[in-house]
Amino acid sequence: MIDLISDTVTLPDEEMLKTILSSSLGDAGRISADRRGEDETTNRLEDMAASITGKETAAFFPSGTMANTAAILAFCPPESEILVDENQHILRSEKICFEEAYFRMKPVCYRLAPEGGPDMEQLENLLNSHKIRLLCLEDTHNFSGGICIPLEKLQDAGEMAKKSGIPVHLDGARLFHAAEAQGVAPREICEHADTVMFCISKGLGAPIGSLLCGSREQIWKTVEIRKLLGGTMRQSGVAAACGIYALEHQLQRLSEDRENAQLVARALDGAKKISVSVYPQTNILLIHAEKAGLTGAELCKRLLSHGIRGMAVSETEVRLVFHKGIERKDAERAAEELWRMEIQLRE
Numbered sequence: 001m002i003d004l005i006s007d008t009v010t011l012p013d014e015e016m017l018k019t020i021l022s023s024s025l026g027d028a029g030r031i032s033a034d035r036r037g038e039d040e041t042t043n044r045l046e047d048m049a050a051s052i053t054g055k056e057t058a059a060f061f062p063s064g065t066m067a068n069t070a071a072i073l074a075f076c077p078p079e080s081e082i083l084v085d086e087n088q089h090i091l092r093s094e095k096i097c098f099e100e101a102y103f104r105m106k107p108v109c110y111r112l113a114p115e116g117g118p119d120m121e122q123l124e125n126l127l128n129s130h131k132i133r134l135l136c137l138e139d140t141h142n143f144s145g146g147i148c149i150p151l152e153k154l155q156d157a158g159e160m161a162k163k164s165g166i167p168v169h170l171d172g173a174r175l176f177h178a179a180e181a182q183g184v185a186p187r188e189i190c191e192h193a194d195t196v197m198f199c200i201s202k203g204l205g206a207p208i209g210s211l212l213c214g215s216r217e218q219i220w221k222t223v224e225i226r227k228l229l230g231g232t233m234r235q236s237g238v239a240a241a242c243g244i245y246a247l248e249h250q251l252q253r254l255s256e257d258r259e260n261a262q263l264v265a266r267a268l269d270g271a272k273k274i275s276v277s278v279y280p281q282t283n284i285l286l287i288h289a290e291k292a293g294l295t296g297a298e299l300c301k302r303l304l305s306h307g308i309r310g311m312a313v314s315e316t317e318v319r320l321v322f323h324k325g326i327e328r329k330d331a332e333r334a335a336e337e338l339w340r341m342e343i344q345l346r347e
């Protein structure tokens, strides 16, 4: 099977796992006056994350969901109005900040522009007509096909938020894919946000964890919240070691994932039944078969019978994610199978 359900299915390889054995471990939850835990490997990963994103400091979280949640809670009291797009992971998958039974934040939704990122005119209107406490952005944008926020727009959005006196949180679960696609350093993207979350457990191939980066003041608040949420870990260096290895060795190969997604998209040129929703900028490809009258769930099922596992992300669309473990030959085989399906759908 060609497993394109998500880049979270990547497994740590032997070289990555070996780094755990020589890592210096301790209790990351015992935090000293200088706000450092006792796990040296976790501290090292946090320092690397801060340096890569150009922020003062970073904190290691068990998941991206918890890191996003802590970031939002550190900026906003419950019931605050928060700007998100309606397809944003924070709103659609994580939810807890907006749940009636939990933090009751009020989502104020902006439209995504076709070129990626918010519709700026609408964003400005929403900032003027609501008492917004935080702007949340997502780069790359997962459910709309891994598209990037153009750097110039990111800057404009950052400036607009600053003018309105509100902070910006960037969900950069796939920050490094955005940087690779645009040929910029990650810190050039992060510059326009106050806090940034990125995952090591997705395309970077580490098993567990996410980093939240920002100012000392803000990250220290999130470390307190992390504790309340049960996210304080102990010998987290076991996971952090894999993250260090990932940041040192896996960034160079992200272009392969983008190229594989693009290869499959190009192969579908001329298909009449299966369509590419947006030409992939990064490692995510969205397809649909509306012209064959298939729903996303039906398309997903059919794909499975052709040996491809994807995920339905809307009424009609299926997401295929390319990642470590999917090689060029797998992408070529996926393209062949999609054509086989296309021919069947024409009959």
Ligand SMILES: *Cc1c(COP(=O)(O)O)cnc(C)c1O
Pocket (backbone or CB within 6 Å): 062, 063, 064, 065, 066, 068, 089, 090, 138, 140, 141, 142, 171, 173, 174, 199, 201, 202, 209, 210
């Ligand atoms: C996966 C993902 C997250 C959350 O990460 P978890 O570690 O699965 O909680 C957040 N945002 C986006 C865009 C993601 O794709």
